[in-house]
Amino acid sequence: MSKAFISENSEWTFDLLQKYDEEISRIATNFGLTTYPNQIEVISAEQMMDAYSTVGMPVGYHHWSFGKQFLGVEQKYKRGHMGLAYEIVINSNPCIAYLMEENSMTMQALVIAHASYGHNSFFKNNYLFQTWTNADSIIDYLLFAKQYIMKCEQRHGEAEVEQLLDACHALMNYGVDRYKRPTRDTLFNEEQHQKEREEYLQSQVNDLWRTLPQDPEAKSATQEPVWPPEPQENILYFLEKNAPLLQTWQREIIRIVRKIAQYFYPQRQTQVMNEGWATFWHYTLINQLYDEGLVTDGFMMEFLQSHTGVIYQPAFNHPFYSGINPYTLGFTMFQDIRRICENPTDEDREWFPDLAGSDWLTSLDFAMRNFKDESFIAQYLSPKVMRDMKLFGILDDDQKEKYEVSAIHDDRGYKHIRHTLAEQYNLGSREPNIQVYKVDRRGDRALTLRYEQHNRRSLNTDANEVLKHLQYLWGFDVKIETVGDNGDTEITHDPNKKED
Amino acid sequence: MSQIIDRRLNGKNKSAVNRQKFIRRYKKHLKKAVEDAVAERSITDIERGESVNIPARDIAEPTFGIGQGGVRDTIFPGNKEFVSGDQLERPQGGAGGSGKGEASDSGEGEDDFSFTLSREEFMDLFFEDLELPNLIKTQLAMEAKFKKIRAGYTSNGSPSNISVIRSMRGAMARRIALASPHKRKLRELEHQLELMLLNTSEDAPAVITLRQDIEELKARIKRVPYIDTFDLRYNNHIDQPVPTTQAVMFCLMDVSGSMGEFEKEVAKRFFIMLHLFLTRAYEHIDVVFIRHHTAAKEVDEQEFFYSRETGGTVVSSALKLLRDIIQERYPTNEWNIYAAQASDGDNWTDDSPLCKRLLTESILPQLQHYAYIEIGEGTPIGNMWSQYEMVASQCSNFAMQKIMNTAEIYPVFRKLFEKQSS
Numbered sequence: 001m002s003k004a005f006i007s008e009n010s011e012w013t014f015d016l017l018q019k020y021d022e023e024i025s026r027i028a029t030n031f032g033l034t035t036y037p038n039q040i041e042v043i044s045a046e047q048m049m050d051a052y053s054t055v056g057m058p059v060g061y062h063h064w065s066f067g068k069q070f071l072g073v074e075q076k077y078k079r080g081h082m083g084l085a086y087e088i089v090i091n092s093n094p095c096i097a098y099l100m101e102e103n104s105m106t107m108q109a110l111v112i113a114h115a116s117y118g119h120n121s122f123f124k125n126n127y128l129f130q131t132w133t134n135a136d137s138i139i140d141y142l143l144f145a146k147q148y149i150m151k152c153e154q155r156h157g158e159a160e161v162e163q164l165l166d167a168c169h170a171l172m173n174y175g176v177d178r179y180k181r182p183t184r185d186t187l188f189n190e191e192q193h194q195k196e197r198e199e200y201l202q203s204q205v206n207d208l209w210r211t212l213p214q215d216p217e218a219k220s221a222t223q224e225p226v227w228p229p230e231p232q233e234n235i236l237y238f239l240e241k242n243a244p245l246l247q248t249w250q251r252e253i254i255r256i257v258r259k260i261a262q263y264f265y266p267q268r269q270t271q272v273m274n275e276g277w278a279t280f281w282h283y284t285l286i287n288q289l290y291d292e293g294l295v296t297d298g299f300m301m302e303f304l305q306s307h308t309g310v311i312y313q314p315a316f317n318h319p320f321y322s323g324i325n326p327y328t329l330g331f332t333m334f335q336d337i338r339r340i341c342e343n344p345t346d347e348d349r350e351w352f353p354d355l356a357g358s359d360w361l362t363s364l365d366f367a368m369r370n371f372k373d374e375s376f377i378a379q380y381l382s383p384k385v386m387r388d389m390k391l392f393g394i395l396d397d398d399q400k401e402k403y404e405v406s407a408i409h410d411d412r413g414y415k416h417i418r419h420t421l422a423e424q425y426n427l428g429s430r431e432p433n434i435q436v437y438k439v440d441r442r443g444d445r446a447l448t449l450r451y452e453q454h455n456r457r458s459l460n461t462d463a464n465e466v467l468k469h470l471q472y473l474w475g476f477d478v479k480i481e482t483v484g485d486n487g488d489t490e491i492t493h494d495p496n497k498k499e500d
Numbered sequence: 501m502s503q504i505i506d507r508r509l510n511g512k513n514k515s516a517v518n519r520q521k522f523i524r525r526y527k528k529h530l531k532k533a534v535e536d537a538v539a540e541r542s543i544t545d546i547e548r549g550e551s552v553n554i555p556a557r558d559i560a561e562p563t564f565g566i567g568q569g570g571v572r573d574t575i576f577p578g579n580k581e582f583v584s585g586d587q588l589e590r591p592q593g594g595a596g597g598s599g600k601g602e603a604s605d606s607g608e609g610e611d612d613f614s615f616t617l618s619r620e621e622f623m624d625l626f627f628e629d630l631e632l633p634n635l636i637k638t639q640l641a642m643e644a645k646f647k648k649i650r651a652g653y654t655s656n657g658s659p660s661n662i663s664v665i666r667s668m669r670g671a672m673a674r675r676i677a678l679a680s681p682h683k684r685k686l687r688e689l690e691h692q693l694e695l696m697l698l699n700t701s702e703d704a705p706a707v708i709t710l711r712q713d714i715e716e717l718k719a720r721i722k723r724v725p726y727i728d729t730f731d732l733r734y735n736n737h738i739d740q741p742v743p744t745t746q747a748v749m750f751c752l753m754d755v756s757g758s759m760g761e762f763e764k765e766v767a768k769r770f771f772i773m774l775h776l777f778l779t780r781a782y783e784h785i786d787v788v789f790i791r792h793h794t795a796a797k798e799v800d801e802q803e804f805f806y807s808r809e810t811g812g813t814v815v816s817s818a819l820k821l822l823r824d825i826i827q828e829r830y831p832t833n834e835w836n837i838y839a840a841q842a843s844d845g846d847n848w849t850d851d852s853p854l855c856k857r858l859l860t861e862s863i864l865p866q867l868q869h870y871a872y873i874e875i876g877e878g879t880p881i882g883n884m885w886s887q888y889e890m891v892a893s894q895c896s897n898f899a900m901q902k903i904m905n906t907a908e909i910y911p912v913f914r915k916l917f918e919k920q921s922s
Contacts, residue, residue: 038502050514067522070515071615315578392579397571405586421575457570462562
């Protein structure tokens with residue numbers, strides 16, 4: 001062994017953090033990982049809980065729901081129901097990763113590899129993040145949002161702001177542009193634009209309009225065309241621009257919630273990939289450290305123990321089972337891609353002719369850059385992974401008396417499982433497809449949303465509650481009409497209609 | 501290059517605002533929880549936090565989601581014995597679609613949301629909008645507590661308090677002020693001397709006088725003292741009275757045979773609450789326990805609550821003792837006096853009018869507040885009640901209540917001490 005160990009016991013110091021980071025950085029660069037610069041912050045457990053409860057936003061505006069989250073986390077942590085996550089990492093430039101002071105040196109090294117090199121490179125290079133988020137300005141924007149909301153609380157009262165935020169949060173998942181690319185803005189521009197928007201709206205107030213003589217012909221005009229001319233998927237955006245009674249500051253707050261939803265949108269779509277990628281890299285990087293003789297056997301044992309904990313997947317009938325562990329699935333798949341590249345079997349050659357035998361670094365990099373969970377699974381889930389994880393499908397049809405095993409990990413089932421699992425990670429099918437359909441502009445201004453039903457799955461019981469929030473924002477009646485699988489439409493949710 | 505930053509010193513209470521917002525929003529629930537907790541807790545641990553449960557549906561944040569029913573195909577890991585096409589029974593009672601990935605997400609929502617109120621938060625909720633009456637009449641008493649605060653400078657004081665900088669600054673100013681006219685004159689004379697020496701000889705009489713004047717001036721300047729007692733300044737500290745308030749609380753309880761365990765238990769709770777409340781209102785509280793049957797006795801807490809006695813009831817004995825103790829040990833100008841009496845309403849018939857007289861004439865005028873609770877499930881209201889009602893109508897600092905069971909204590913307590921709209 002040419003080099004000495006970096007450290008030999010489990011206490012960490014800032015010098016050691018620095019040294020580990022240097023080594024990990026060197027190895028990561030050799031593997032061709034490109035990242036934003038890293039900012040590694042050491043924090044205490046309480047601070048970690050704080051960070052947790054603001055969903056990882058380093059600067060968050062104030063809202064009771066974050067308080068609720070905090071209390072929940074605190075309770076669970078104090079009772080020992082859960083350990084705190086090793087890490088929180090923020091998609092910003094520089095990329096901020098938190099290390100908890102309680103952790104041992106090994107854990108810190110693991111987290112540095114996982115967050116500061118794994119997640120970080122994913123944030124920087126994955127196409128969704130590149131398209132939808134703006135790492136350079138997010139912190140500035142959050143700061144702007146926090147200050148703006150605080151100002152609103154002072155000016156318009158906390159209760160008012162709270163109600164508005166409640167309503168916005170209920171619709172947060174529908175505040176996302178799925179297809180349009182947002183423009184990039186700096187904090188300065190953001191403030192500038194906010195002023196401009198406000199001034200523009202002011203300038204449109206002109207009393208003269210009121211005095212224009214009304215054309216009696218126009219009133220009797222025939223059938224009003226459906227408006228908006230096309231269904232709107234971004235409900236919050238639609239409200240921000242079109243809700244008739246909202247004030248300027250309310251529109252601005254809707255905008256803030258919408259922007260933040262948009263920022264988190266890619267994360268929701270790449271859970272498996274993101275965690276899998278980070279896990280794959282902490283595993284690979286730390287193993288490399290070990291191979292180079294930089295860490296001790298003890299270090300490695302502790303590392304492996306944590307690593308196995310992270311990728312533990314309880315079986316479906318295990319009391320701890322709570323869905324497929326994204327770390328496990330992602331890690332196994334990335335490992336498998338490497339295996340297919342390096343040691344392909346005949347089966348792999350048949351399933352992945354392009355992948356088998358190619359350079360693993362290039363292929364892995366390509367996979368990381370160009371997919372999201374849904375397409376990643378559809379593309380790369382191999383029969384071997386399905387066999388290893390013993391995946392099987394259950395078909396639940398509420399019109400049949402029994403469940404049916406739709407497929408298992410065998411020749412007949414691979415394609416079905418792959419397709420179904422990919423679909424399971426498709427946000428489009430996980431969340432109900434609800435769009436703004438029409439507004440009765442000449443009548444009572446009622447807003448109608450349309451829910452496109454699929455597989456006879458109806459909306460959950462929250463829907464009426466959400467509609468009440470929506471009515472608050474819209475200012476007039478709101479209802480949902482459901483388009484069934486057979487194309488029939490019927491009004492299914494109308495909070496103003498008395499139940500029989 | 502990576503930047504490593506130590507953030508541990510930054511505040512850790514970033515979530516405090518959010519926590520407060522949450523508590524404010526769910527105050528109604530929390531108060532209910534606090535009430536329940538108080539009804540159940542034992543004496544010794546009233547003052548601690550409380551784990552609170554709020555039904556999850558009350559604090560849920562609704563979002564659109566897909567409900568149950570319909571057709572769904574879900575992938576699970578860990579297959580053991582299934583083969584494609586197997587038919588499985590639906591799990592009994594499980595909501596349709598249980599075992600589905602999403603069900604577990606929302607499954608969390610089935611439980612109550614629970615968290616711990618801190619001691620402060622608990623007590624705040626407990627005492628909210630409660631206030632003891634006549635609190636204004638608080639006296640600044642107690643072993644004269646003072647706080648030293650700085651109060652500028654003085655010209656006399658003890659040497660240890662000399663402010664060196666101030667003194668030296670004064671000295672310098674004085675030196676400049678006293679010496680400068682002489683110095684000006686000195687410069688003039690010296691100039692004259694120089695001119696004179698150009699055309700006269702060294703020992704001309706004019707020169708000699710001039711030299712003498714110069715010497716004299718120099719001596720004068722020298723005589724200005726470097727520092728004078730006049731310059732000395734002392735740091736000044738004055739005693740600022742710290743408002744401390746003290747109260748004494750008298751607990752009176754009937755321990756005669758007619759008081760059962762249950763009545764004692766209720767009485768105990770009532771006293772706890774009064775004591776707790778006083779703890780918050782006053783810095784120093786004395787508690788005096790007086791128990792009585794036919795005779796009254798001052799006892800310690802243990803004996804007060806837990807020893808057993810039998811016998812008849814003469815309430816006035818306790819009131820007399822109360823009056824005597826006040827006279828002896830608790831002058832009203834120094835103490836805020838509160839008394840609480842718990843009884844089952846029994847009294848020796850002829851004694852009740854005497855009690856009334858004692859209260860109205862010698863006791864109540866000295867008291868901030870007197871609370872009387874009568875405990876008993878359906879017991880007929882004794883003769884004491886009617887006498888006390890008369891007292892209540894005469895004196896505003898007298899309150900009385902009837903308590904049927906443990907759960908009623910808290911509301912009664914609140915009623916007794918509800919904020920007086922002044």
